Amino acid sequence: MADIKKAGGKAPQTSASTIYDVSRLAGVSTSTVSRSFSRPDLISKATKEKVFAAAKSLNYRPSTFAGSLTTKRTFLIGLLTTDIQNPFVAALARGVQDGAAEQRYLSIICSTDGDATRELDLLEEMLARGVDGFILTPPYDTPSLGSAENLAALNSRGVPVVRIGRWKYVTDGTYVTSCTQEGEVDAVSHLISLGHRRIGFLGGYYSRGVGLGRWQGYQEALEIHGLNLDMSLVTESETTRAGGYGAMQRLLALAEPPSAVVAINDLVAVGAMDASKERGLTVPADLSIIGFDDIPVASFTTPPLTTVAQRPYDIGHTAAELILSKLKNPDTLAQMVRLSCQLVVRGTTAPPSKHDDK
């Protein structure tokens, strides 16, 4: 499976120089060295020069984590996610990294696959590393980590937490989320303005956590435009391609199938496209489809998928900023930030064909 070869040498093992080495070489106290780096304004120019010269020649860099014992800050923030391989999470993580980096913070990312035990374990591990704050992503539809008790425990330790998305079991505290409801309203309204009247909802257990906003947006749009909610056009499925495929098949088997559908996410939408093609339908001529999330795949389908884009990078970036501001001022009031979604019209939406039109 993996063949292994030997190749070359080993390391010299020179241990890094400390603040003592520098203070000795520069002929000043360790306090002065310390301050030269952390509060340079307090040190005279001449002294600073001596210090930096010494530091340079010794290749010295202050060790953040040694100071952490005293300062109680590691400049590390923990990001607890389901899976970094999920493109939404990856973009969010990058946003967190960048937002944190702006203030010399680094982030520790953990993937738990939503497993409650691992969540708690990893949380503890991060705490043991002294992370200054946490960003927690959903879905926490189980009362595990998302439980008020666990968050309270974190709070009582004085560790600030920012949550991502809407949680089922916790409502207070700081969090940042997308305006998915508004996004779904836009999506459905787009279909209606195209002339569609029978619009299906391919839900992935829409009544639960993440899908709630979309489900409400769907209903709201119908209401706004004076259309009735027809529950025969609403179907649940796994939030996967296969799930979308099956759900679409069911809708297509109806006596009066919908002329358009909105899917709970892009994968489900792709599954719906599969089912339509199999049935001999052309998208979007015979059936319009809208996804949700705008994952990278959405621009690669044939035709490319119309979808509602969330802004995971911005969400992560905002979350990082919120954590950092909490760190600066622990008395900051809890706040909820809601980021807009955007309808991205690509190739899977068009006016309904004649015989569908009423």
Place this chain on the structure above:
Amino acid sequence: MADIKKAGGKAPQTSASTIYDVSRLAGVSTSTVSRSFSRPDLISKATKEKVFAAAKSLNYRPSTFAGSLTTKRTFLIGLLTTDIQNPFVAALARGVQDGAAEQRYLSIICSTDGDATRELDLLEEMLARGVDGFILTPPYDTPSLGSAENLAALNSRGVPVVRIGRWKYVTDGTYVTSCTQEGEVDAVSHLISLGHRRIGFLGGYYSRGVGLGRWQGYQEALEIHGLNLDMSLVTESETTRAGGYGAMQRLLALAEPPSAVVAINDLVAVGAMDASKERGLTVPADLSIIGFDDIPVASFTTPPLTTVAQRPYDIGHTAAELILSKLKNPDTLAQMVRLSCQLVVRGTTAPPSKHDDK
């Protein structure tokens, strides 16, 4: 852009309990407490029970990082990458996380976009946090981080490093990479066995870093099967969809265009599919196309893309294991691990159509 609402309370701020609190409550020394957690085998059952009871009632957990000052180990490893949003990197990162977690290690991931300045900065920041080892991903085609000097500096600090992939400016030391050459040989051989004789190479600057193995594999396969290398069938491009589109157009404009092409990566392959369709060709009937990497998108194209899968997760996992073994035994010899690739036959390869056949 983001509307903000206030929502609820703030934190109680109870500072966590220390080893002293526990030792006092349990009526033992701090060493005993310490050992109860780190070397439980050295402590009598009775004492341990007292300690754990006290720890539990105080909600005490040892702080890894406080101990790090003494032990010189933070149980943190640093992963320096180009961009966590790249699906290859994300899978690799997940592999690192999982591999590290098996030994209670956590990882700090940084994205540099390949910017040399940020690489060095972030490297220093991670070092300041006391990371025990580094995993560095390519491409380091610039002599920046990839320079022997920088790696030597890391080595001299006694910080072990594992590199991912083949680097241009460094050849020794431990690294893990894919057998891309062998993978490409498989891909081209597959086309040849299908009956193709004129096989194009859509290279993204194939002569450079990451593409080298593929380019060599392409040549090797031709040679194995007694075909001549025809440089008119070889073209360079940006390693993007647009790049692949342009490169394919050039090949298609040839008097005798190829009946099949291998692309340097999946994005380039998708671009090639775009160009073929535009030209009125059907893939794979008129033109066979093979990508490289097997990014998620590859299964979503129409038809789904035949490609060579690398194993980024395994690469990351292996890299983590290598770092950890180096940490256990610093005298471990440098080693190179090469992970196999796998040809994934999907829908873009078929025998050549009649008039292409010689």
Place this chain on the structure above:
DNA sequence: CTGTTAGCGCTTTCAT
């Protein structure tokens, strides 16, 4: 098996 005694490298009053 357990306690004593020093620190790890840095920051931080408190003086000067």
Place this chain on the structure above:
DNA sequence: ATGAAAGCGCTAACAG
């Protein structure tokens, strides 16, 4: 503007 001294929370000889 700078130094002395104490200590952050934990571990690690070294004794016993």
